[in-house]
Amino acid sequence: MDELLGGHLRTLREAAATGRPPGRAELDDCRAAGALAAERGVSVRALVEAALAMAESVSPAPFPALRRTVSALMEGYEDAQRSALRQEEFARREFVDDLLQGRVHRLAERAEHFGLRLAESYAVAVARPAAHVGGGADGGLAEGTARRIEDALIARFGSHNVLVAVRDGMLVCVAPGGLAAATGEFTHHVRRLFAPGWRVGLGRAHRGPGGVVASYREGANAIELGDRLGLRAPVLKAADLLVFPVLLRDRAAIEDLVTTVLSPLLEARGGPEPLLATLEAVFASQGNQTAAARRLGVSTRAVTYRLERIRRLTGFSPDDSTQRFTLETAVLGARLLDWPAQPLR
Structure with a gap:
């Protein structure tokens, strides 16, 4: 500690002898001492206590100079801590970025x-x-x-x-x-x-x-x-969405399914979107048309009419278990491919 605070003690003795406050160079030395203490792991309490103990040996006690030197010590200490935290944070974020990118250097x-x-x-x-x-x-x-x-x-x-x-x-x-x-x-x-x-x-x-x-x-x-x-x-x-990457893995197959099953909906008055939304609501409601109507904000009769319209256009009905699975998969594929907004090849 004597090595760290030697400049602090000299500054106090000079201030006591001359009555002059510490200058910029002396305070910069104190800041450097505070930063070095932080780098060496000295606690701020131990640093300040040592600085005050040294001041007790100076007579008359130069309190204004002591206040400035202790303030400079703490300023240097805090600056060093903030710098260390910034460096650690940067290294941490850089590591996470490399980890997520799969960069394996060190x-x-x-x-x-x-x-x-x-x-x-x-x-x-x-x-x-x-x-x-x-x-x-x-x-x-x-x-x-x-x-x-x-x-x-x-x-x-x-x-x-x-x-x-x-x-x-x-x-x-x-x-x-x-x-x-x-x-x-x-x-x-x-x-x-x-x-x-x-x-x-x-x-x-x-x-x-x-x-x-x-x-x-x-x-x-x-x-x-x-x-x-x-x-x-x-x-x-x-884990709940594993089926969708499987669907997209064979894009040609899912495009063929969407085209085969859903393209007749393009002929519907008002376009295919209301009918696609109705199918989604019915599937999400486990086939409950009343619940699907609440989701859509329409009457149950409107849902029943739309489902009949879908059956007539496509030949598929959600009331049939096999056809329901085909329809649901086709609707999911349409959403994944952003059909019909994005035409299929």
Whole structure:
């Protein structure tokens, strides 16, 4: 401590002898001493106590000079701490970005620093603010909101159990697969702090760094599928949507299904959209036409008429179990392909 505070003591002795306050050079030396103390892990309390103890040996006590030197010491200490936090935050966010991108340069070494054991399974939750839908300049995600959620998660689970980062206008949370409470808590804070219209996509737990990338993509894809399918639920689990990537995997087959089953609806008066919406409402209501009518804001008679119209145009009826499955799959495929807005090849 004598090495750190030698300049402080000389400044106090000079002030006591001359009555002059410390100059800029002396105060800069004190700031540098405070920064060095922070880098060496000296507590601020120990630093100030040592500075005050040294002042007791100076007579007469130069209190104005002491106040300035102690203030400079603490200023340097706090600046060093803020700089260290910024560097750590930058390194943390850079690591998460590399992890989600699948860039492997020194990944294992850096993962150990942040407490990740890459041989284990991790799940990724992705949150998208409502403003992102409209293409806002910053994706609708305020940095302060992201930081509050990150701080809350770290306070509960520790910095070595969760990693949070902003990526492509969305907030991403990486947590151990066995710590389901972490993604649940993440969703809770998103619900509390995000404006209405947000969505959360939950990827499945996968093992290793490649598994983190896979889970992240699943979470992001779940949000995209929710938008394309018009799903109402704000929280979407990739595990519940596995059928849709299967449908899209053979695009030619799903296009053929949509064209074969639904293209006759193009001949309907008013276009196919009301009939597609009716089928969606009926499927979502497990075939209950009264409930479907409430969803659509129309009469039950109107739903019955539309279903009969669909049967006549397509030859398929949701009352038949086999035909219902074909119709539902075709409607899902149409939403995935944005048909009929996007013509099929």
